[in-house]
Amino acid sequence: MPDATPLWTSAEIASAVGGTLSGAPFEAAGITYNSRETAPGDLFVALKGARDGHDFAAAAFAAGAAGALTNRPVEGGPCVVVEEDTLKALEALGVASRERAPHVRRGAVTGSVGKTSVTQAIKAGLDLAGPAHASIKSYNNHIGVPLTLARMPRGVERAVFEIGMNAPGEIAPLSRMVRPHAACVTTVGPVHIEAFANGEAGVAAEKASIFEGLAEGGAAVLNGDVAFAVVLDAAACRAGARPVTFGTSAGSDARLIDFRPNGQGARVKAELFGRPLDFPLAQSGFHWGMNSLCVLLMLDALDVPLETSLAALAEFRPLAGRGQSTVVHAPGGAFTLVDESYNANPLSMAAGFRSLGARPVTAGGRRVVVLTDMLELGDQSRALHEGLAGPIVEAGLDLVHTAGPGMKRLHDVLPPDRRGLWRESAAELAAEAATLVAPGDVIMVKGSNGSRASLVAKALAGLGQADEGAA
Known part of the structure; x- marks a missing residue:
């Protein structure tokens, strides 16, 4: 009952x-x-x-x-x-919720890319292990974190909280509010850099401040492959945390050896604390090789058995706007739509291109990408938009449609044979959805939420009936 x-x-x-x-x-x-x-x-x-x-x-x-x-x-x-x-009162209610349930094992997630998906993947493992609680949507700010804490049911055994930031000094107070037993940084990249005078180094330091809130003896789960791994490790040590790393190097606690996309998702070969693993994922994006190891380390730190964690990852599918794949049965013929319209930055763009390039297409089909502006890049915006051309070519993508002033920079530097439509806004491009895709194509839509990439994804889906497909 x-x-x-x-x-x-x-x-x-x-x-x-x-x-x-x-x-x-x-x-x-x-x-x-x-x-x-x-x-x-x-x-x-x-x-x-x-x-x-x-x-x-x-x-x-x-x-x-x-x-x-x-x-x-x-x-x-x-x-x-x-x-x-009343916001202070909400914060106090959140802390009271934490204090009245000292038995609850709590995790916290931050990072430049993948926070929400990793948080929800962790939640999937926690759910299999017992009564669990987590952030919904992207409730990761000064309102969302205390609200999520205050909403925590009395009978919960484990919980995980997403923690984000838009400016310096925001993550540490939220982490101290959660007081997690394990905290992770998924990755570090040029996201929200317009708020940091020292660019990515400042972003890395801010992300690393999540370790300041760790409970005594807590685990600091960090990405050993990022350029600022030393910043993350130093912050973990200052906090008196137990650092555990995921990456591709031999010294990683969770080491990625191989990632192979397939029709159902992907297959991962890895080592976890020296133990060989070979497990399936319902995700096909290459970034999920590293994400899955981050999830496994977090679940291990929250006392979830490995078998339970692997079972959760095998069933965890892409969230809406974050890689969800559908087959659209348009009047002229079917095509596959990959919806990555919720958010974008240079790191996730490159990962998305690589994943799209690895997807199979039918004879005559193309790998097409629709891109809208990446936001909050400050004075690096032009260079970072233009810099997407290299990863696009390397991934072997066939056609690139773009919208927005930032993406005009990319449009102008693309090889002519890959250059599709450019329009001032996502709304204008969405109005021409039928011209963006052909039968047999695999088309990915990606852009920052504020540049309204979702309008294009919705228009493409509206060209016919959609069936959810492989991840």
């Missing part, structure tokens, strides 16, 4: 945040700060941002909220009222 114990009672909330109950006592089954996402029984947290959440409390109560966390009493239902900012 389902556990009838409430997530929080109003008395527990008031005690955790130092607030006062206004109205009748209540029990909350969930937590939200978005009135449009309120479910019956939720606690509505009235955050103040561009708009004041207090103005939407009535809508949240109308949707079934059991109570609200506010700075002042509001109409419509009971409230726990705090004097300080």
